[in-house]
Amino acid sequence: MTKMKDNKLSFLKKKENVTYAIVIAVWIIMEILLKAGVVSSHLSGLLVPMCYYAIVAVGLNLCVGILGELSLGHAGFMCIGAFFSAAFSQIFKDSLPGGLRFFLALVIGIAFSALFGFLIGIPVLRLNGDYLAIVTLAFGEIIKNILNSLYLGLDSKGFHFSLTSMLELGMEPDGKTLINGAMGVTGTPRDANFTIAIFLLIVSLIVVQNLINSRDGRAIMSIRDNRIAAESIGINVTKYKMLAFTMSAAIAGMAGVLFSHNISTLQATGQYFGYNVSIMILVYVVLGGIGSIRGSVIAAAVLYLLPELLRGLNKYRMLIYSIVLIVVMIINWAPAVLDKRQELMMKFRKGNRKNGTA
Amino acid sequence: MALLEVNDLCIQFGGLRAVDDFNLNIEQGELYGLIGPNGAGKTTVFNLLTGVYRPTEGQILLDGKNITGHKTAEINRDGIARTFQNIRLFSKMSVLDNVKVALQDRYHYNTLTGILHLGSYKKLEKEMDAEAMEILSVFGMDKDAELLSSNLPYGQQRKLEIARAMATKPKLLLLDEPAAGMNPNETAELMDTISLIRDKYKMTILLIEHDMKLVSGICEKLTVLNFGRVLAQGNTKDVLSDPEVIKAYLGDE
Amino acid sequence: MLSFLTSLVNGLSLGSIYAIIALGYTMVYGIAKMLNFAHGDFIMVGSYVIFIFVSNLGLSPVIAIPVAVVLCLILGVTTERVAYRPLRNAASPLAVLITAIGVSYLLENVALLIFGADTKSFTSVIPWSGITLAGGEIRIQGVTIITIITSVVILLALQFFVHKTREGQAMLAVAQDRSAATLMGIDVNKTISLTFAIGSALAAIAGAFLCSAYPSLTPYTGAMPGIKAFVAAVLGGIGSIPGAMLGGLVLGVIEILARTYISTQLSDAIVFGILVVVLLVKPTGILGKIIQEKV
Numbered sequence: 001m002t003k004m005k006d007n008k009l010s011f012l013k014k015k016e017n018v019t020y021a022i023v024i025a026v027w028i029i030m031e032i033l034l035k036a037g038v039v040s041s042h043l044s045g046l047l048v049p050m051c052y053y054a055i056v057a058v059g060l061n062l063c064v065g066i067l068g069e070l071s072l073g074h075a076g077f078m079c080i081g082a083f084f085s086a087a088f089s090q091i092f093k094d095s096l097p098g099g100l101r102f103f104l105a106l107v108i109g110i111a112f113s114a115l116f117g118f119l120i121g122i123p124v125l126r127l128n129g130d131y132l133a134i135v136t137l138a139f140g141e142i143i144k145n146i147l148n149s150l151y152l153g154l155d156s157k158g159f160h161f162s163l164t165s166m167l168e169l170g171m172e173p174d175g176k177t178l179i180n181g182a183m184g185v186t187g188t189p190r191d192a193n194f195t196i197a198i199f200l201l202i203v204s205l206i207v208v209q210n211l212i213n214s215r216d217g218r219a220i221m222s223i224r225d226n227r228i229a230a231e232s233i234g235i236n237v238t239k240y241k242m243l244a245f246t247m248s249a250a251i252a253g254m255a256g257v258l259f260s261h262n263i264s265t266l267q268a269t270g271q272y273f274g275y276n277v278s279i280m281i282l283v284y285v286v287l288g289g290i291g292s293i294r295g296s297v298i299a300a301a302v303l304y305l306l307p308e309l310l311r312g313l314n315k316y317r318m319l320i321y322s323i324v325l326i327v328v329m330i331i332n333w334a335p336a337v338l339d340k341r342q343e344l345m346m347k348f349r350k351g352n353r354k355n356g357t358a
Numbered sequence: 359m360a361l362l363e364v365n366d367l368c369i370q371f372g373g374l375r376a377v378d379d380f381n382l383n384i385e386q387g388e389l390y391g392l393i394g395p396n397g398a399g400k401t402t403v404f405n406l407l408t409g410v411y412r413p414t415e416g417q418i419l420l421d422g423k424n425i426t427g428h429k430t431a432e433i434n435r436d437g438i439a440r441t442f443q444n445i446r447l448f449s450k451m452s453v454l455d456n457v458k459v460a461l462q463d464r465y466h467y468n469t470l471t472g473i474l475h476l477g478s479y480k481k482l483e484k485e486m487d488a489e490a491m492e493i494l495s496v497f498g499m500d501k502d503a504e505l506l507s508s509n510l511p512y513g514q515q516r517k518l519e520i521a522r523a524m525a526t527k528p529k530l531l532l533l534d535e536p537a538a539g540m541n542p543n544e545t546a547e548l549m550d551t552i553s554l555i556r557d558k559y560k561m562t563i564l565l566i567e568h569d570m571k572l573v574s575g576i577c578e579k580l581t582v583l584n585f586g587r588v589l590a591q592g593n594t595k596d597v598l599s600d601p602e603v604i605k606a607y608l609g610d611e
Numbered sequence: 612m613l614s615f616l617t618s619l620v621n622g623l624s625l626g627s628i629y630a631i632i633a634l635g636y637t638m639v640y641g642i643a644k645m646l647n648f649a650h651g652d653f654i655m656v657g658s659y660v661i662f663i664f665v666s667n668l669g670l671s672p673v674i675a676i677p678v679a680v681v682l683c684l685i686l687g688v689t690t691e692r693v694a695y696r697p698l699r700n701a702a703s704p705l706a707v708l709i710t711a712i713g714v715s716y717l718l719e720n721v722a723l724l725i726f727g728a729d730t731k732s733f734t735s736v737i738p739w740s741g742i743t744l745a746g747g748e749i750r751i752q753g754v755t756i757i758t759i760i761t762s763v764v765i766l767l768a769l770q771f772f773v774h775k776t777r778e779g780q781a782m783l784a785v786a787q788d789r790s791a792a793t794l795m796g797i798d799v800n801k802t803i804s805l806t807f808a809i810g811s812a813l814a815a816i817a818g819a820f821l822c823s824a825y826p827s828l829t830p831y832t833g834a835m836p837g838i839k840a841f842v843a844a845v846l847g848g849i850g851s852i853p854g855a856m857l858g859g860l861v862l863g864v865i866e867i868l869a870r871t872y873i874s875t876q877l878s879d880a881i882v883f884g885i886l887v888v889v890l891l892v893k894p895t896g897i898l899g900k901i902i903q904e905k906v
Contacts, residue, residue, distance in 0.1 A: 123891045129704045130646040138883035145880035214472030218459040225448035233460040234434035322716035333706035334697035
């Protein structure tokens with residue numbers, strides 16, 4: 001009996017495990033409340049989005065906090081995951097059972113966002129800092145705009161696509177429209193639910209937290225801290241940057257799969273996939289703490305739910321977030337403020353010591 | 359055969375020949391000093407040797423292998439490790455991780471193993487921890503292993519940089535002004551550290567230094583660089599008594 | 612042919628608006644070495660100020676524009692002082708960029724609270740209806756002509772300022788090497804403040820023309836043109852004043868031609884595609900110089 005208790009305690013000693021424990025606790029509590037029927041339909045509708053934003057935040061933190069490069073294009077990767085998985089589910093809507101169909105859609109969504117993350121990473125990762133940020137923003141917008149004008153159909157002759165109109169697809173009468181331009185994808189089976197979303201959040205957490213504590217993670221962080229020194233000890237900078245960026249894009253794509261399988265009409269609008277969404281996710285990452293994976297999850301959940309639940313706050317939501325963002329950045333990064341903080345800390349410690357001896 | 363053989367090395371930035379007609383031979387186990395006035399091109403030589411810059415002309419042979427034009431990371435795997443004039447640690451990583459990241463070429467497991475923490479992950483991580491701690495204890499830093507590297511005192515940071523370079527098991531170690539910014543006590547400690555590396559690992563070392571006491575105290579051979587060219591080369595005592603060298607350092611009176 | 616000429620003229624008009632914004636962007640980026648993500652939102656602030664003065668208070672644009680310029684100038688200098696300067700020497704270059712994104716959001720949301728999300732229809736500040744060419748086949752609007760002329764005047768004035776005045780020389784020095792400039796007795800803080808003052812003032816002027824040519828004003832009006840002007844500055848070579856002008860014009864023409872001949876949907880994708888191509892093929896842009904990291 002005592003032994004079990006010890007085991008539990010040592011399980012929570014590792015800080016990564018605390019994160020899993022929090023997520024699972026939230027899941028259990030919400031499931032109980034849902035079963036008890038005390039959760040409003042409004043709140044229960046927010047649970048899956050809360051999870052997919054937390055997942056993208058984890059993915060973006062891998063890019064911003066661990067790799068040290070600012071991406072403003074993660075909404076684009078989410079968009080890719082959402083569209084390709086939704087198109088897949090359209091094809092097999094009636095021919096595959098729900099569970100298997102969603103699993104395969106997940107694989108497709110992740111694979112495509114990883115592929116695009118890789119392809120976009122090749123040119124983008126040659127840049128850094130401001131330029132990298134603005135080019136990822138550009139790619140995100142390009143993805144959104146192209147998917148917004150993409151027509152994709154499938155008939156007995158195979159896939160057809162066009163960037164101008166449905167008619168140009170020239171499909172057979174039996175053809176199926178998968179993506180209908182600006183109208184997007186309609187009637188995607190709602191295969192996602194809260195439990196699946198929590199499960200995928202935990203998967204993304206395991207992937208990122210284990211990565212950080214592995215050989216590859218250390219290599220990625222060494223590049224973040226000092227690229228030239230990393231090269232000098234034999235680290236293949238390009239390889240590890242690509243690895244981190246691709247994984248980060250894949251995780252965003254996974255969130256996209258949840259997105260498209262939780263909504264009946266999927267459209268590549270700025271509201272859901274524009275650079276503003278990428279920035280909103282960046283706000284989650286920054287306020288949760290750059291490099292703190294647990295912080296990203298908590299910040300995404302709280303910052304997403306709070307204004308939705310407190311309707312009065314919604315109007316001021318972004319105003320408050322933007323002010324907090326600026327203040328947090330200055331407090332955590334301004335050299336003058338950091339010096340002052342260090343000074344205060346020293347004084348505090350000294351004071352404590354004096355009190356202790358007195 | 360010399361461990362390091364540099365032939366007619368030259369690099370041109372725009373119209374300026376920052377290093378010109380540079381030759382150097384370092385034998386296995388030697389402690390070699392590269393000195394010269396500020397701006398003479400010493401760090402540029404290091405950057406050429408480690409592939410940060412590509413030479414315009416010339417050839418670099420390490421252990422008989424031509425490494426000219428190789429990338430920095432490849433050159434490290436070929437066997438050259440270095441430290442930097444302005445310390446370049448992985449500041450947001452622990453002291454232990456700074457060394458572990460330098461070990462990883464010799465402890466291979468793939469990304470999936472790392473992400474899933476499979477069996478060989480645990481085994482290899484344990485071995486890496488053990489070797490990293492061993493290196494740290496040689497440098498007397500094992501008790502600071504969990505500290506954030508940027509929280510180390512200055513002298514310790516320089517030491518950790520050397521420890522990190524040594525963790526890559528180089529054939530040749532380049533030290534760029536290891537004593538810069540150190541007080542006499544720290545410098546004395548550094549000299550001990552350098553002797554220790556030589557004795558324990560039979561390491562060949564090339565160092566840039568301004569501290570003449572350190573240079574004359576530990577270097578067996580010297581090359582003096584002035585305006586990108588070799589001014590004098592040979593045994594430490596001979597070089598330091600060369601009137602040309604004295605003139606370059608003290609100026610024309 | 613006629614429709615092509617019309618598109619070309621429209622492109623030059625949009626391009627010269629981008630050019631005015633890009634001139635401010637390129638100076639701030641070149642001298643303060645930061646991407647002021649909020650630059651586009653200064654345009655929006657300037658436009659709302661003009662809107663209030665002209666449409667609500669019924670005053671002449673001749674009064675409204677200078678007021679907008681002064682207010683934007685104060686806004687720009689204050690923003691730099693309060694939000695950016697403390698982070699100038701931060702350990703990560705991302706810190707100031709993220710803060711600038713925060714400022715951008717702050718401005719947009721303050722505007723949203725004050726003016727609401729609905730589109731305000733902006734009265735053109737240029738009452739002149741323009742000229743017709745080719746027997747009435749091509750009409751060039753007054754705002755187009757005035758915008759193009761103004762952008763050229765601003766270009767020449769900036770060139771004169773940067774190369775012929777002490778303050779301008781100080782800017783060049785700060786752009787090249789901040790610590791060396793300090794040693795030469797140049798007040799870096801003052802120089803950067805002045806840069807922000809000029810950039811923000813130009814944003815207000817750009818706002819006046821942007822909303823006269825495209826008369827719908829929302830809190831997000833400035834965001835996209837701001838980003839595109841940055842693309843223009845990169846295309847021309849970041850830090851280069853003639854480059855910003857050239858980049859702005861080229862980008863405006865490409866955007867309008869793409870809208871006319873390819874698709875409205877994809878024109879933005881094409882503009883951003885240009886950014887990607889330029890940064891990968893010639894990161895220094897058409898007229899820029901190379902900067903290398905020191906080891």
